Amino acid sequence: TLLAACGGGQVGQTPAGDQPAQQGNKKLVLIPGVQAEPFYISMQCGAEAEAKKLGYELTTSAPQKFDAAMQTEKVNALGSAPPAGLLIAPTDDQAMLAPIQQVKNRGAKIVEVDTALKDTGVAVSSISSNNAEGGKLAAQTLAKLVGGKQGSVLVLDTIAGTSTTNARAKGFEDELKNHPNLKSAGVQFTQNEPDQAAGKVTAALASNPDLIGIFATNLNTGEGAATGLRNAGKIGQVNLVGFDASPSEVEGLRKGEYQALIAQDPAAIGVQGVQQAVAAIEGKPTQRNITAGLHSITKADMDANAQYFYKQ
Numbered sequence: 001t002l003l004a005a006c007g008g009g010q011v012g013q014t015p016a017g018d019q020p021a022q023q024g025n026k027k028l029v030l031i032p033g034v035q036a037e038p039f040y041i042s043m044q045c046g047a048e049a050e051a052k053k054l055g056y057e058l059t060t061s062a063p064q065k066f067d068a069a070m071q072t073e074k075v076n077a078l079g080s081a082p083p084a085g086l087l088i089a090p091t092d093d094q095a096m097l098a099p100i101q102q103v104k105n106r107g108a109k110i111v112e113v114d115t116a117l118k119d120t121g122v123a124v125s126s127i128s129s130n131n132a133e134g135g136k137l138a139a140q141t142l143a144k145l146v147g148g149k150q151g152s153v154l155v156l157d158t159i160a161g162t163s164t165t166n167a168r169a170k171g172f173e174d175e176l177k178n179h180p181n182l183k184s185a186g187v188q189f190t191q192n193e194p195d196q197a198a199g200k201v202t203a204a205l206a207s208n209p210d211l212i213g214i215f216a217t218n219l220n221t222g223e224g225a226a227t228g229l230r231n232a233g234k235i236g237q238v239n240l241v242g243f244d245a246s247p248s249e250v251e252g253l254r255k256g257e258y259q260a261l262i263a264q265d266p267a268a269i270g271v272q273g274v275q276q277a278v279a280a281i282e283g284k285p286t287q288r289n290i291t292a293g294l295h296s297i298t299k300a301d302m303d304a305n306a307q308y309f310y311k312q
């Protein structure tokens with residue numbers, strides 16, 4: 001479990017009067033992809049504040065690693081009397097289907113936050129960035145950064161089956177076709193481990209001497225990419241476009257290790273996740289798909305965009 005440094009946010013009062021429908025079960029559980037990670041901490045902060053506002057109690061139960069087996073244990077631990085609502089970021093778009101379906105069968109309303117299952121029939125709502133669009137935005141940002149220069153570009157994805165980063169990589173590769181000066185050096189999986197990402201960068205630099213850009217599809221791939229470039233003395237020579245805006249990525253942007261970051265709005269995903277879960281529990285209308293905002297940030301405009309930086 002993690003203690004989020006949520007601080008500060010205005011938390012509303014429990015509404016008096018209105019009694020929600022379901023037999024007094026006011027419990028919500030958030031199961032993020034992994035513990036102690038700024039994206040999910042920011043999501044948790046948003047979710048906790050909104051739950052409090054709506055008179056619900058939200059607890060978070062996070063796996064130690066971004067791993068479907070570890071996340072399945074957390075889901076199974078909800079047992080036979082699950083919360084009224086489960087907000088979950090499935091770490092695998094197929095392997096997490098059966099355990100989540102079981103919680104649903106036991107009466108919980110399921111809301112997907114960030115990642116999603118392939119099977120769209122389980123959750124009442126999914127709240128996510130437009131990840132394909134984020135990948136496209138990353139390619140356009142990179143194209144702008146290199147000007148007309150020719151060269152190859154590498155994509156660092158996390159794990160096959162992670163709906164979000166897989167969609168970002170695909171969105172990026174699709175958009176590359178509109179920039180003939182940029183040649184794809186391929187998409188590499190990194191198991192969401194910074195060390196693996198660093199190793200893939202070292203290898204790509206060796207096999208592609210013309211490497212001019214890297215798209216890191218999330219926080220850990222970005223941190224690993226920066227390490228790989230640093231080790232090779234290539235910081236600033238190879239443009240690094242990252243995804244997310246963790247404190248360490250923001251620091252990297254300031255130092256010139258990243259040339260741009262595509263920030264998500266994880267707190268808004270948490271807030272809307274709670275709203276959808278509560279609506280479903282109380283028999284009110286829900287919205288099947290909700291898209292959260294994305295923001296491309298460079299060093300030049302980073303101070304004006306500080307509201308998009310994640311909490312730790």
Ligand code: T6T
Nearest residue numbers: 039114115164218219220244
């Ligand atoms: O990029 C986010 C999230 O959107 C993705 O699904 C997994 O990685 C992060 O949590 C960042 O590490």
